[in-house]
Amino acid sequence: MRIYGYHPVREALRSRSGEIRRLLVGTRRSGSRADEILALAAESGVPVERVADERLDPVGESVHNGFVAELGDAGPVAGAETSDPGLVVLAEDVQDPRNLGALLRVCEGAGVGRVLLRDRGSAPVSPTVVKTSAGAAEWLPVERVPNTARAIQDLQDEGYWVYGADAAGVPPWSLDLTGPVVLCVGGEEKGLRRLTRERCDALVGLPMRGRVESLNLATAAAAILYEAVRQREGGGS
DSSP states (O other): OEEESHHHHHHHHHHOGGGEEEEEEETTOOSHHHHHHHHHHHHHTOOEEEEOGGGTOTTOHHHHTTEEEEEOTTSOOTTGGGOEEEEEEEEOOOOOHHHHHHHHHHHHHTTEEEEEEETTTSOOOOHHHHHHTTTHHHHSOEEEESOHHHHHHHHHHTTOEEEEEEEEEEOGGGSOOSSSEEEEEOBTTTBSOHHHHHHSSEEEOOOOOSSOOOOOHHHHHHHHHHHHHHIIIIIOO
């Protein structure tokens, strides 16, 4: 897992330094922010490696601002003791950082074990995302994946059932969500990509009984995830 950006990295060094395997700092980084980050790393005993900024994230410099913390085996991810490893969310093309932050807040609240973000097309885990998530972005294992279809295949090979959130899907309470489950959530404009939709084992949606045509992605994800929580805590399918 990687944490990107000055503010998230600074917070991780202050409160989660034991989880950080190493700190990557872009060679172009200098000034007061770099001095502060390097001082925190030295104080916490976190190894620092200087690398070319372009190596830090393929999405671009705006994602990392020259600072990346890599979390390894030094300690568990904060909050991991309350998460459900069999409940995974995969999000692609969520471009608004506030929507992504709201989604991460929902995921953490529902005890999601992992969140996978499609690398290209998704908003970075920026300070805005962290703030909107009410801190959840710091507690969740968030991973970026280069290929959604490949990630889905890997998860299916591991025994997960993969459900895509789509208006045409069946209600979540009609499915058995008690086993290893992945919920795929699409972007704000177009929803799930065609290939992603085809790779899912089934589509899951919410019946709209009022006049609005749809819910925002975080609200829809919350309804589906908490149905999974209800079933997993003994509510049945």
